[in-house]
Amino acid sequence: MKKSLFYTLMLIVLAMVTACGNNSGGNGNSASSAASSASSSGTAEESPSAQADASGESVKLTIGSWRTEDKAAYDKIAAQFHEQNPNITVEFSPTKNTEYNTVLNTQLMTGEGPDIIHLRPYVAGKQVADSNFLVPLDGTAGLDQLPSDLLIAATGSDGKVYGAPILKNAALVLYNKKLFDKLGLAEPKTWDELLKTADTLKQNKIVPFAFGSKEGWILSLTHGAIGPVAYGGNGFVKKITTGQTDFTSKEFTDSVQLLKDLEPYYPDNYEGIGMDDMRNMFVTEQAGMMIMGDWEIAVMRKMNPDLQLDAFPVPTKDGKASVSTWVDGSFAINKNSKHQDAAKKFIEFALTEAFGTTLSNELVRQSTIPTVQPGDELIKKIAGYANDANIATPYMFNVYFAAGNPSSKTTFETDVQGFLLGKLKVEDVGADVQKSVNTWFKPLSQ
Numbered sequence: 063m064k065k066s067l068f069y070t071l072m073l074i075v076l077a078m079v080t081a082c083g084n085n086s087g088g089n090g091n092s093a094s095s096a097a098s099s100a101s102s103s104g105t106a107e108e109s110p111s112a113q114a115d116a117s118g119e120s121v122k123l124t125i126g127s128w129r130t131e132d133k134a135a136y137d138k139i140a141a142q143f144h145e146q147n148p149n150i151t152v153e154f155s156p157t158k159n160t161e162y163n164t165v166l167n168t169q170l171m172t173g174e175g176p177d178i179i180h181l182r183p184y185v186a187g188k189q190v191a192d193s194n195f196l197v198p199l200d201g202t203a204g205l206d207q208l209p210s211d212l213l214i215a216a217t218g219s220d221g222k223v224y225g226a227p228i229l230k231n232a233a234l235v236l237y238n239k240k241l242f243d244k245l246g247l248a249e250p251k252t253w254d255e256l257l258k259t260a261d262t263l264k265q266n267k268i269v270p271f272a273f274g275s276k277e278g279w280i281l282s283l284t285h286g287a288i289g290p291v292a293y294g295g296n297g298f299v300k301k302i303t304t305g306q307t308d309f310t311s312k313e314f315t316d317s318v319q320l321l322k323d324l325e326p327y328y329p330d331n332y333e334g335i336g337m338d339d340m341r342n343m344f345v346t347e348q349a350g351m352m353i354m355g356d357w358e359i360a361v362m363r364k365m366n367p368d369l370q371l372d373a374f375p376v377p378t379k380d381g382k383a384s385v386s387t388w389v390d391g392s393f394a395i396n397k398n399s400k401h402q403d404a405a406k407k408f409i410e411f412a413l414t415e416a417f418g419t420t421l422s423n424e425l426v427r428q429s430t431i432p433t434v435q436p437g438d439e440l441i442k443k444i445a446g447y448a449n450d451a452n453i454a455t456p457y458m459f460n461v462y463f464a465a466g467n468p469s470s471k472t473t474f475e476t477d478v479q480g481f482l483l484g485k486l487k488v489e490d491v492g493a494d495v496q497k498s499v500n501t502w503f504k505p506l507s508q
Contacts, residue, residue, distance in 0.1 A: 121404045122151045125393075126169075126176030128162035135424035142420065143411050150404045156180075170195045170398070177399040178408060181225040181392045183215035185464040190394070191218035191225075197395040197402060198222040204413025211456065212430055215389035225392025226409050227430045228421060232448040233287040233386040233457065236344070236358070237351045239370040241268060249374040252381050253291055260327040263350040270327035272349035274335025275482050278475030283386075284353050285321060285478070286457040287376050290384040292317035295455040303462050305505030309496040315488045321478060322488070333483065345369060356444050357390070360426035373440060375447050385447040388457040389430070463499060470498040 125136065136154035143152055155176065157165045163186075169175035170190070179196070181187040190196060199205060200223050205213075208227060216225025235256075242248070245266060250256040260270035275281055290298075293313040301307040302314070329335060329343065344352045345366045352358075353376075362369060375383035393412050395405045411417055418431030426438050428445045436442040447453050456462070463470040474495050480486040 120149050120151070121401050122153060123178060123401055123404055123408060124176040125152060125154045125178040125180065126162075126166060127154065127156040127180035127391075128159045128182075129180065129391075130156040130158060132156070132425060135421065138424060139417060139420055142416065143408060146411070147404075147407060150407065152408060170396070173398050175396045175398055177396055177401050177405045179394045179396055181216055181394045183227075183389045183391060184461055185469070187216050187225055187392060187394070188218055191216070191222075192220075195397055196224040197397050197399075197406075198224060199226060199395070199406075199409060202226070202406065202413070203410045207413070207432055208430055212389055214461070216392040216394065225394040226412050227389045227392045228412055228418075229390040229425070230428050230430050230448065231355045231357060231388055231390050231457075232428065232444050232454075233283055233353065233355045234373050234375050234444065234447065235287075235351055236354055236356075236362075236371060236373050238344070238347055238349075239372040241347065241350045242372075249372075250377050251383075252377050253379045256377050257327075260324075260351070264327060269329045269343060269349040270351060271324065271329075272340040272344040272352040273324075273328045274332050274337070274340050275479055276334055276336040278472065278479065280337060280340070281321070281475050281478045282459045282471055283355065283457065285317065285474075286386040286459060287353050287384070288320050288324075289314075289317035289458070290386075290455050291376060291378045292320055295384055299456055299458055299462075302458075303506045309499065310489070310492045315492045318478065318481065318488050318491050322482060325482070333479075341365070356441065357427060359438075359440060363426075371440065373444055375453055383447070383453045384455055385444075385450075385453050386457045387448045387454045388460050390427070463495075463503065466498050466502045468498075470495055470503070473498040 127136075129136075133154055133156060140152035140154060144150065156162075163182075166175060166179065170193075175195075179190070181190060181196075196218075198218075205223065205226060212227045212230065213223050215227050217223050237249075241263070245262055247259055247262060250259050263270040273280075273284070293316070298307070298313055302309070302311075307313070325332075329349070335343075340349075340352065340354075341358065341362065343349045345362050347366075347369070356373070359371060359373075362371060375385045377383055393409055395402055395409065399405055413431065415431055415433045418429035418434035419437075421427070422429040422434055422441065423437040426436075426441055428436065428441060428448060432449075436445055459471040459474055463474075466473070474491070477486055477491040477494050481488060481491050
């Protein structure tokens with residue numbers, strides 16, 4: 063029995079390990095094995111909710127998360143919740159990012175774990191839900207205010223919602239406003255204007271884009287931001303997810319080619335540059351622009367408080383704009399929790415404007431709650447783009463194509479590295495990704 067449990071645990075850990083950090087890949091086949099094993103082993107049988115909170119007795123809830131850097135913010139939120147629910151205490155107990163998946167899965171497989179789970183989005187979260195470790199949240203007060211494009215981040219294969227999305231991300235062009243003002247540059251409104259802006263920076267001995275291809279996730283994120291310039295955004299995403307087109311299409315291969323087209327504006331030896339180097343290059347004002355997620359804003363301001371940071375959506379060839387969006391994480395209830403009633407109260411609180419406002423302001427991030435107005439002016443500006451249906455488009459590989467073994471997202475990232483090195487043709491990238499997708503993806507209903 064112990065040997066069987068060990069192998070089952072290893073399957074789900076391997077299925078989720080690539081979801082660490084921003085590179086959220088997945089393994090759909092392993093997830094299916096883990097779900098089957100969990101159901102048959104009986105380790106995830108539903109625990110009855112404790113009635114202590116209903117009777118007024120003290121209850122202590124724990125929240126498990128990978129966000130160690132957010133502890134101060136969640137401690138403040140826990141205090142706010144405790145004021146409204148004096149008999150419920152909440153402890154935010156995060157685990158190191160690189161260890162979170164392993165620790166969480168070990169706990170879940172042994173019938174333990176935190177009462178509230180900070181669920182990674184899309185494939186990784188679906189694997190936990192499909193393994194019968196979570197409580198469905200359908201009908202929870204406040205959940206109906208969130209649009210379906212957010213809820214899919216925490217929806218299981220059975221169509222039920224298992225997590226409440228709390229933060230969302232946007233990838234766009236961050237830029238150094240001081241350098242732009244010094245050179246008389248304005249935010250570009252077309253793709254050609256963006257290239258001219260990059261030319262001006264380069265002529266003035268400034269690296270146009272802080273960029274590197276060493277880490278695969280940066281490539282899929284950058285493509286997610288600039289790809290719509292070629293494939294057109296939401297219309298293409300709908301076609302490819304419903305089987306009306308595929309990754310061998312000219313629209314897609316043209317979108318990959320854009321990464322190569324920007325090569326003259328990358329740093330020297332960009333093939334060996336990773337995220338830390340990119341960030342340092344931008345923060346020390348050696349680079350004028352950086353295509354990146356908005357979570358980096360708080361990080362870079364902390365590194366350089368004098369940095370005059372601003373942002374604009376990726377301009378398209380016809381003068382439109384595009385911002386890539388996706389959910390960062392959700393809160394879910396552990397099916398093994400003995401305090402499910404209290405945990406549900408916290409989930410309901412996490413879906414309020416008060417929670418969303420505090421979280422947004424403390425972390426300098428976008429809340430998923432529609433009525434929340436960020437206190438930070440730059441985040442408010444970015445949220446305006448991200449909430450505009452004419453501008454926002456999903457980070458396609460992260461939202462829809464992060465399953466497979468290896469994941470189709472990982473296949474894409476590896477192939478793009480080869481493409482930028484001149485080892486693959488752009489058509490090879492499209493063909494390889496489509497071959498990967500064919501092994502697991504079932505087109506969505508139109």
